[in-house]
Amino acid sequence: MSPISNRRGMTLIEIMIVLAILGGIMALLLPRLTGQLDKAKAKEARIQMGQIVNAISMYYTDCGKNPSSLENLVKADANCSNWGPEPYLKKDPKDPWGHDFVYELNGNEYQLKCLGKDGREGGSGFDADITLEDIQ
Template sequence: MLHRNLEQNATASAVRRTRQARRKGRRAGFTLVEMLVVLAIIGSIVGLVGPRVLNYLSESKVKTAQIQMENLASALDLFYLDAGRYPSTEEGLSALVQRPAGVSSWSGPYLKSAGVPKDPWGHAYLYRAPGQSGPYDVGSMGPEGREGSAGALSRAAKEK
């Protein structure tokens, strides 16, 4: 009888431990509702912050293009001081890094980089001499990659 009582007590405590382990296992995870609430919060944060970050990125590309066009304009002015003229449209901006034919007093390269930089969207800068409102025009096709598009930028030289 004593042996039987010990057996029943051992069996009962094993059953209790199994039930407690099952209850702990159920409590250890997250419910579907909790997961959906967390996902909704993360989604709303991304929805609010994402457009602002993308806007800052596009604004920074426009500012970068404007600064690069100012640098190109400065290099063109240095070319003018040395050669007495601006590069022709055919010579283009590459005249700032390689001596064009027929220019004897070239003191370049006038740009720090080895070549003419591309705009922040990966397109070549536009150059026209004479320009529409000055001796030259320097421009970027903008994010759309088309001349005259809504996002296109330009810088015209002031008359000397």
């Protein structure tokens, strides 16, 4: 039997170097990936707002008025005799960040807004509000 002195394997230093290289690559790529994710969510919010606007338009056609809340697009509205038969939206609308859309009815006009990534009024970048003017 010959001694096992010819075994080759990775030393701890070699493993640490490989991990450091992988960590450096991830540090460079991660901000780009998260930025792309936020960009995709902002686009998704605009698409969802377009779908809500279409649902409000169908509700208006059936009921002759705008809904008092977005809930009236999901559940039957007692103040509308011609509602449905299918809901205008399948579920309560949430923006891609999990926040409620802001819907305000003033007379015959309405405002629809997504509060952005931070879920608060105002902001800049991906925290900025998305309004109807932004999707048209």
